[in-house]
Structures are given as C-alpha cells and as structure tokens.
Amino acid sequence: MTEDQGRRKAVVVGAGPGGLAAAMLLAGQGYEVQVYEKQPFIGGRSSRVELGDYRFDRGATFLMMPELLEELFEQVGRSVHDYVQMKELDPLYSLHFGDKVFSPSSKDHERTAEMIEELFPGNGEGYRRFLRDEKVKFERVMPLLRRPFGKLGDYMRRDVFRALPKLHANDTVYGRLSKYFTDERLRWAFTFQAKYLGMSAWECPGTFTILSYIEHRYGLLHPVGGINRVFEAMADVVREYGGQIHTGSPVRQVLTRNGRAEGLELANGEKVYADHVVINADFTSAVTSLFKPGTLRKYTPEAMQKKKYSCSTTMLYLGVDGSIDLPHHSIHFPADYRLNVDEITKYKRLSDDPSIYIHNPSVIDPTLAPPGKSALYVLMPTPNLDADIDWEREGEAVKEKLLSRLEQLPALHDLRSRIEQSMFYSPLDWERDLNVHKGATFNLAHNLGQMMYLRPHNQFEEMKGVWLVGGGTHPGSGLPTIFESARISVQLLQEEDQRLTNRRIPVPQTAGAGRP
Template sequence: MSAAKSKQATKSTKSTPKKAVIIGAGPGGLAAGMLLSAQQYEVHVYEKQPFLGGRTSRMELGEYAFDLGPTFLMMPHLLEELFTLAGRQLEDYVKWLPLDPLYTLKFGEMSFSPTLDREEMVDLIEDLFPGNGKGYLSFMKNEGKKYDRVEKLLQQPFTSITDYVNLNVFKALPRLHAWDTVYQRLSSYFSDERLIHAFTFQAKYLGMSPWECPGTFTILSYLEHRYGLMHPIGGVNQICKAMASVIEENGGTVHLAEGVKQVKVTNGKATGLILESGEETEADHVVINADFGTAMTQLFAPGVIRKYTPEKLEQKKWSCSTFMLYLGVNREIEMNHHTILFSSDYKKNVDEIVRTQTLSDDPSIYVHNPSRLDPTLAPKGKSSLYVLMPCPNLDGNIDWEQQKEAVREQVLNRLEQEPELRNLRQDIEVEKMLTPLDWQQDIFVYKGATFNMAHTLDQMMYLRPRNQFEEVENCWLVGGGTHPGSGLPTIMESAKISTDLIQKQDQRKSRFLGVSG
C-alpha cells in the first residue's frame, strides 16, 4: 500500500476515544460518567467503598434496608432530563411514588401536614394559622417568579468573573434577595412563627441556619410545594444504581473498593490517577466527585494546591453535621413517610448547632418511615426507621466517643414521646449509629459536614470552587462542593455543567446546555 493510501486509511479509522477517570461513585460522579459514556468517552469510575453512592448509598442491616443519606427525590423532571441526555428513559430503571402530604411537622401537640393541593392547603393553613392563607398564595406566586430567574444561574458555569456579566444574571439580580435571610423572607409572608419555621427548615438541606442562609434559598421550600417529593422504590440509592448500570451499558467501568491515592499532575495538568493499590492510570480528564474538603487535603501531592490548602480550608464555612440512627423495628409503625419533631425553641436549637456548636437539650429530630409505603425495605409487619438529628460539625468541641451513647438515649427518649413510637426500644432488632466523627472517618466527609461547604454569599457561584477546577487543568469538579451546590438536583446540574465544559474543551458538539465547542 502506498504512503498516501496508508495515510488515508489511518484517517478513515475511528479515532481513539478520550478517557475520563472519575473519583467517587456518588450521584455527581455517576451522573458525569453516564453523560460522558453516552458521548463515547472511555469512562472509569473509582470508588473507595465497596458500594455505590457515597452519601447516597444503600445500607443493609440484616433483613432491613435504608438510605444512608438523602431520603427523597425532588424535581424528578431534572433526573428524567439527565437520563434523556444519556439516551435512556429513567422509568426503565427507577420507579417512584409521589408523597402527599409532603411530610408531617410536629410543633408540640400540633401537627401540620402540608399538601400539594393549593385550595386544601389554604384551608389547612387558615384552620391552624388563621389569617395566613393569603400569605401562602403570595409565597407561591412570588417565589415562583424568583425561581424562574434563578434556574438559569443554576444551569450555567461560573468559570470567571465575566460570567456575571450576562443577561441571566441581570434578570435574576432583582429577585435573588441575597442580602435578606430565609427567615426574613418568610416573615414577610407569614405571621405565625410555627408556619415560618415550616417553610424555613429546608435551609437545613444546606446545613445552614434560616437566620443566616441567604434569602435566595426560599426557593427550596417553594420547589417542594410546586413539584412535590417522591420516594423511589428501594430508596434514593436506586438512582445511583441506575446511573452505574447506564455507564456499564455504554462500555464504561465502575471500580468498587478501588480507592484513589493521588491525582497525577504534570506541568499544572491532571494526567491520570495513582490508585491505593499502587497502579497508575492515564487519562485525558480527571473528574473529582470525592468530598471536596477530603479531596483537597488528601488527593494531591504537597505544593500542587495553593488556594485550598488545609490552612485555607480551615477558614472556609462548613455546613452542620448529623447524628444518625438506623433502626430495624419488629412492628409496623403508623407514622407518615417524613416527620419532623421541632424543638420547643427552634431558634435556640439552630443557634446551638451552627453558632455555639454545642449539643442541644431539646433538639429537633427528623424521622423517616419509608417501609410503610415501600415493602422492599423491611420484612412484612416490620419497619425500617431512619432518624436524623442535626448537630454541630467537628469544629464543635464535642467528644463524640464519650457523648454518643448519651445522645442516643436523648433521641430515643424524645421519639418515645410520640404515640406511634411508645416503647420503641423494646422492638429494635438491629441498629446502627453514625456520629459526625463516623461521617469523617468512615464516609470520608471533611469535618463531618454532611451538607458540604456552606452556601454563604462568599461561597456561591464564582466564589464557590469551580466546575472547571481553577487549580489544575483538565480537572473538573462535580458534587455538592462545587457550583451550583449541595442537594441532589443541584448535584445533577453540576454534572451537566462539568461534562458540557469537558466537551467544549475537546471541541465536540455538546448536547448539554445548548453549548457547542
């Protein structure tokens, strides 16, 4: 064959696919892997744990199953769009049940169970909180307008300061309420403190106090009341299982129990990984889905990271943590799917969590009772009960090894005050406890801050660690530690943003965000 013909034949052969390695099989990493594998990238996901999901994993205790972290799916249309971008249908992988009422909120002896039916909701509010029905309708109208503006900001990257100078930002600014707080915004709609708390507690999803959380995040409670909450059959962890399946169907590989020791960096560029086994792998792109603080302190050689050194990370603001009990109970528990037991002094409780960072004598407690609707999670006639108490992260001066049993007793004492949970202790068959220290040591969550870096004004959008990681080229961030932030819907958006930027850099036509390279 002539040299010309040989050259022509070489050109006609299929080019070698770009290789992307992903650190962490949490929802952000798996979403990125699913999108990239659908675009013919060679994808390898490396997960330190022997199971999928990170904080969104499945825990099994004997015959009982639990979600480790997130317990509901919000805005399922975003997840459906993600699967559509990957050439799949979500319904082929995950089934879910809508929840109505959304949850039950307990204020002492009073119970409030919000519904998606607006007329019924107004009647309910007027019955329990007279004179506040109109405030609810105003809330839904005004916050809807705000979300329509903010949504675009959650879908675009902020890789440089010039990203602020665009039409989306200018449209959103008048409605962001960024210099208000969530509590102040809700106080403009409602007069009853209990009702205000019913629409502000969602700031806890960001690990923040509603008295400090920027007013922008009133959209969290709005989104619940607009789109509702869903329970995936088998738990939220099934979303991670589904995305891993798509990666493998596309020829990618998810490596479980294969931790990463270090990101290889040459001349300021990420070139691959060094695994804990000592094996090295080369790559065109490195995507970090590991917990951000943990990644910065453990995954780079000394001197590579300058902006996020251990000393500088100490100066960042971090979310609160959670004390967890996972209980397999030998009886059916007749509680709603989600129940929140509010402290009698909610503001004091929140201040103790985020300001003084001390343990509360009267904590608020969240109870998840999914097996009432989902028989796959517990044997017939039994219940899988998930209990969460927000608490300080490891910046608090709390000796968790010494205090954990006392906190467990405090939580169980409070639970047993509820009629449905009386004598709970005697029916517990299996149990697991997680403290903030366990979150750090076993789940590799920096400071045990289960909701990642806080969403203060100085840690949002361009001021948050960027999707196109500013410290190292060919390195990308996904997950709660980057833009747009923590929470499953925004974590999924981070994956779309980062994979779009990867394709743009590779000068490939992108199906994400309408951007072409």
C-alpha cells in the same frame, strides 16, 4: 492524548451522586469511563445501609424535581422510569409543633392554603403570595444554577441582571418568610429547608426560600427501594455504555505534569492515564490529600481551614418489629426552634430539646424491611466537628437520649422493645468512614462568600484537565444541584475537547435507543 478508536478517556474519583451522574453522561456520549470508589459500595453520602434484612438510605431521602432526573437520563437515550419506580407522596410530610400537625398537600396548593387558614388563621393568603412571588424568583434563579460561574465576567450576563432584584441575597430565609407568615410555627414550616444546606434559616441567604417552593411546586417522590436505587440505575447505564465502576478502589493521588492532570495513581500503585479527571470526592478531603503538597496554591490545607462548613447530622438506623403509625416523612420541632438552630450553628453544642426528622418509608415501600416490619431512619442535626464534643465518649449517651426523645411520640412509645437492628452514626463516623471533612454532611456552607463564582469552580482553576462535581462545587449541595453540577462540568469538558480537536466526540449508535 489517550484515544482508543476515537474515544477519549475520563476517570472519575468517587461514585457518589455527582460522580455517577457525570459518568453516565460521559459514557452515554462516547467517552471511555472508569469510576474509582474507595468504599465497597456506590452512592457516597447517599449510599445504602444494610442491617440484616433491613435496608436504609444513608443520607438523602427527599427526592424532588423529577424532571431533572428525566432530562439526565434522556440525554443518554434512556428513561429513568425504565429503571426506577417512583411513588409520589401526598402529603409532602407532616410537621409537628407540639400537638399541632401541619401536613401540606403535594401540589394541591389551594387545599394547602385552606389547611393553613384553618390551623394558622389569617395566613392562607400569605401562602398564596409566597407561591406567586417564589415562582418568579425560581424562574429567574434557576438559569444561574444551570451554568458555570468560572470567571467574574459570568456575572455580567443578562440572566444575572434579570435575577438580581429577586435574589434577596442581603436578606435571610427567615426574613423573607416573615413577610408572608405571621405565625412563628408556620415560618418554621417553610424555613427548615435551609438545613438541606446545613445552615441556619436566620443566616442562610434569602435566595434559598426557593427550596420550600420547589417542594410545593414539584412535590416529593419516593423511589421504590430507596433513593440509592436512582444511583444504582445510573451505574447500570454507565455499564451499558461500556464504562466500569471499581468499588473498593481508593485513589492515592491525581497524576499531574506541567499544570495538567494526566490520570490517577491508585492506592495499590496502579497508574491509570486519562484525558480528563472528574473529582466527586469531598472537596476539602480531595484538595488536601489527592494532590502532592505544593501542587495547589489556592486550596492549601491552611486555606481550607478558613472555609465555612455546614452543620452535621447524627443518625439512627433502626430495624423495627411491626408497623409504625407515622407518615413517610415527619419533622418534629422543639419548643424553641431558633434556640435549637443557634445551638447547632452558632454555639456549637448539643441541644437539650432538639429537632428530629423521621423517615418511615416502609409505610409505602415493602421492599426495605421483612413483611410486617419497618426500616426507620432518624436524623438529628448537630454541630460539625469544630464543636468540642467527644463523640467516642458521648455517642452512646446521645443515642440513648435520642431514643428517649423518640419514645415521647405516641407511635413510638415502646420503640426500644421493638428494635431488632440498629446503627448509630455520628459526625465522627461521617468523617472517619466517608472522608466528610469535619463531618460537615452538607459540605461547604452556602454563605455569600461561598456561592457562584466564590465557590470552587466546575472547571477546576488550580489544574487543567480536572473537573469538579458534587456539593463542594457550583451550584451547591442537595441532589438537584449536585446533578446540575455534573451536567455543567460535563458540558465544559466536552466544549474543551471540541475546541482542542475541532471535531465532535463520536456518539455510539446505541445512544437514543431504548434500554437494551
């Protein structure tokens, strides 16, 4: 064991949200922590994009369940609010169905019910039933997302039996929402969140109706400076507790001996030994490239090819002259949303009439663009790289088509003439630049065969001393669940140390104090 004055050492592969959350928890609870990140920046899929004087979140833009972030920072004696200024959004977002616009209130449920009744007559009471039913489901499902499923016996606990009648795992998200709403557009308004998992609402297990409920219960927030500011705050806490974050430091492989990880070999040949290895890299990329061939028996390249993966996303980051008359979040649905989703997930082709999401944070956050200008982020869900799409050849045409789609919106009718900076990002770029397997932005799919015990375990069963965090392990993708993966894995790691040493890991005297 590598101990320095009673401190045990953990190395973290990848400075994405899960890796940084795990590093913060470990550093704040007495571990010597070293984080190695291949890119010259932190955040992974949720890193920052800088184009001239414009700044953008690369991936995640929805921040929900702030209580979870508060808990994580409190575990290491910090307050997230000392590091990040949060602004609550009201409305949550605007949903556009042709000329009809639905903008649900942030947490004012009665106002939203009245709005639904006005826009979609006869559906206000369905919304109230949705809130009542989903509250019960949420309270029963959440305990399953906050603990590991590393063995079959984990299904035999009381919380599973209590949640089982409410899981709706044999139904779909769309099927469940159809029980509350009669208007097809309103069903879409509460099912589009399945795309946070990279899945079709017509195939995604009905359990995940809790995603839209979480938005309505907790509201949505915007961190000033962007979502990436949260990860910068985590990195700050890691350093405050003596941890180090090495950017531009790719890992060549995990060092192993006798079925246990010993540390890392970096791309420059340096070897770093540690008691624990925490892997936050894309799961498929990690198991197929970070271990010597033949080391892993379950997660071979052949086995990973058989896994199901989420859809991908095509991105446009635009620095625009002038302000834009669009809310912070807006989603623009096609005439036939079901066809659009089927084209992405089933037929693996680009849609002639796609759905698009527009992030316009400059409407409330002046830090992301120069005065009087706007940092505009546009996302179009697309098939992953399993599709027969040559992005190097077709990328420019897709970009121009997306710009034309945007210019159909009154607020963006002259968009091309106002663009000062731009970057187009395709599924191929997700894979090539960030090692996202198949460009599957939302990682492994969340079908029943890849959930809970059937998802890669937090305590990696193929190699002792290896712990998984991020969207590729339990409980899954999306920032709240990624943070939970870090908390679960760190707890398991500490429990193993306590069993092996029969003593508690010492906590620095600064733990529990305010920010230095």
